Amino acid sequence: MLSFLKKAKKKGKDTTVSSNQLFGQEETTSQNKTVKPVLYFHPSWGDVAQEQKYIYQFLHKELPRLQEYQISLSGIEIEKRDGAYDVAAFIRSSVPKPISFEEVTLLLLNKDKKLCARKTFNLSALGDIPENVNMPFVFTFEQETIMEAELSQSDWELAFELESKHQLDLDPSWETQLPEASKEALRNFVDNLTPPNEGEINFLGLQAALKENGDLHTTLLIRNGCKDNIQLEQLPLHIEDASGEVVVKGAFTLPNLEIKANTTKPWSFVFPASSILKQNMDLSSWKAFVPQD
Numbered sequence: 236m237l238s239f240l241k242k243a244k245k246k247g248k249d250t251t252v253s254s255n256q257l258f259g260q261e262e263t264t265s266q267n268k269t270v271k272p273v274l275y276f277h278p279s280w281g282d283v284a285q286e287q288k289y290i291y292q293f294l295h296k297e298l299p300r301l302q303e304y305q306i307s308l309s310g311i312e313i314e315k316r317d318g319a320y321d322v323a324a325f326i327r328s329s330v331p332k333p334i335s336f337e338e339v340t341l342l343l344l345n346k347d348k349k350l351c352a353r354k355t356f357n358l359s360a361l362g363d364i365p366e367n368v369n370m371p372f373v374f375t376f377e378q379e380t381i382m383e384a385e386l387s388q389s390d391w392e393l394a395f396e397l398e399s400k401h402q403l404d405l406d407p408s409w410e411t412q413l414p415e416a417s418k419e420a421l422r423n424f425v426d427n428l429t430p431p432n433e434g435e436i437n438f439l440g441l442q443a444a445l446k447e448n449g450d451l452h453t454t455l456l457i458r459n460g461c462k463d464n465i466q467l468e469q470l471p472l473h474i475e476d477a478s479g480e481v482v483v484k485g486a487f488t489l490p491n492l493e494i495k496a497n498t499t500k501p502w503s504f505v506f507p508a509s510s511i512l513k514q515n516m517d518l519s520s521w522k523a524f525v526p527q528d
Contacts, residue, residue, distance in 0.1 A: 242290070243289075243290045243293040243294055245294055245297065245309070245310065245311050245312075246310065246311070246312055246313070246388065246389045246390075246391070247309065247310015247311060247312070247313070247322075247324065247389075247390070247391050247392060247393060248310055248390055248391065248392045249298075249299075249307055249308070249309045249310070249392075250307065250308050250392050250393065250394040250395070251301070251305050251306070251307040251308075252305070252306055252307075252395055252397065253304055253305055253306075254304045254305065254306055254328075254330050254334070255304070256397055257306050257339075257395060257397070258334070267302075268302070268303045269300040269301065269302055269303070269329075270300060270301050270302075270303050270329035270331075270367055271300050271301075272298075272301065272327055272328065272329060272367045272368050272369045273367060273368055273369070274291060274292060274295040274368070274369050275364075275365060275368035275369065275370045276291075276370070276371065277361060277364075277370055277372065279360075279361075291371055294311060294325070295325070295369050298325065298327070298369060301327060301329035302329065303329050303330075303331065304329060304330055304331075305327075305328075305329045305330075306326075306327065306328055306329075306330070306334070306395075307325075307326075307327035307328075307329075308324050308325070308326065308327070308341075308392075308393045308394060308395065309324055309325040309327055309369075310322070310323075310324050310391055310392060310393050311323040311324055311325065311371070313386065313391065317378075318377075318378035318381075319375055319376060319377045319378055319381075320343065320351075320352060320375070320376040320381065320386070321373055321374075321375050322343060322373065322374045322375070322376065322393055323371065323372075323373050324371070324372060324373075324374065324393050325369045325370065325371055325372075326364065326369075326370045326371075326372050327368075327369050327370075328364060328366065328367065328368055328370075329367055330366060330367070331366050331367065332366050333363035333364060333365055333366055334363070334364050334366075335359070335361070335362060335363050335364065336358035336359065336361060336364075337357065337358065337359050338355055338356070338357050338358075338359075339355070339356055339358060339395060339396075340353065340354070340355045340356075340395070340396040340462075341353070341354060341355075341356060341374060341393055341394065341395060341396065342392075342393070342394045342395075342396050343376060343386070343391065343392075343393055344391060344392045344393075344394060345384055345385065345386050345387040345390075345391050346387040346389070346390035346391060347384075347387070348392075349384035350382050350384055350463075351381065351382055351384045351385070351386040351391070352376040352380050352381045352382060352386075353380060353382065353396070353462075353463075354374075354376050354377070354380040356374060374393065396462070399497055400497075401425070401430035401431070401458075401460070401497050401498065401499065402422075402425065402426070402497070402498055402499070403421055403422045403425040403426075403498065403499055403500075403501075404494070404495050404498035404499065404500050405418065405421075405500070405501070406492075406500060406502070409501065421501065425456070425499045428499075430458075430460060430497075431458045431459070431460030432460055433460055433461075433462070434460060434461055434462075435458075435460040435461075436457075436458065436459055436460065436461065436465065436494075437458050437460075438455050438456065438457060438458070438472075438522075438523045438524060438525070439455065439456040439458060439523075440453065440454075440455055440456075440474075440521050440522055440523050441453075441454040441455060441456055441501060442454040443474070443518045443521055444518075445516075445518070448508060449507075449508025449511060450505055450506065450507055450508050451474070451483055451505070451506040451510075451511060452503065452505050452506075453474065453503065453504050453505075453506070453523065454501055454502070454503045454504075455501070455502060455503075455504060455523050456499050456500070456501050457492075457494050457499065457500050457501075457502055458499045459494040459495065459496060459497065459498055459499070459500075460497065461496055461497075462496050462497065463496050464493055464494065464495050464496050465493070465494050466491055466492070466493055467489050467491075467492040467493075467494065468488065468489055468491060468492075469486070469487070469488060469489070470486070470487045470489055470525070471484075471485070471486045471487075471525060471526055472484075472485050472486070472487065472504060472523055472524070472525060473485075473523070473524055473525075473526050474506070474521055474522070474523050475521060475522050475524070476513070476516040476517045476518055476520075476521050477517040477518070477519050477520045477521065478517055480512075480513060480516075481512060482511065482512055482513040482516040482521075483506045483510050483511050483512055483513075483516075484510055484512065484526075485504065485506045485507075485510050487504055489502075504523075
């Protein structure tokens, strides 16, 4: 139950997905059919105070219609309590049959779309939520789920985190300099690779060439299997050749290189001749890795 809701004013925005995106179920709907869900209080809330009912009824009436087979999160209010965020929102369904959730990951975003909190909720205890309803609910994001980005007072969003395909993400400098054919080849190459495991960050060698001055020029794919963006500032790198020997060691200072969640970014690294440990290296196959010691 939400005790801090005092005004009939909605401060959050709405986010909407199709039921197919969320549940993976095929849907048959009329192209332009819209639905006005009815207000519904979950039985776990017990008797809702009359004042609270009036507020929810007013907010409910102000909500827009949904296309059929949509699930929406409509932000109402947030209270910060003991370092945690209590987020009140309507769970809205225009699915013409009951729906039920199990584990869902929700993102709390500020008005600039920056991530303020992320948490996986087990909502199985809600059981079946009736068809075509607007159901108020409170999601608590504990302190350990809160990120550094500052939460805005209004225009924040509560959104479902949907599984996305691992994909290529080019730095703006690469986007500008690479010909379209090279970009397409890179995309196809990344699409055909097995994605990194969840939470894994690894490096895949793409090109390596010894130059006349003795420098080793390499291009690597930095692969981020995490659900969060990562920033690389200092990066120690070793290269092994086909024999399994470490043939070069380097340490690189990077320009706050960001690798977005669930993406692969190519980047070039030049090892100076002075860092070469083996002159007659075999680059017919090679790998790059971050030393663990």
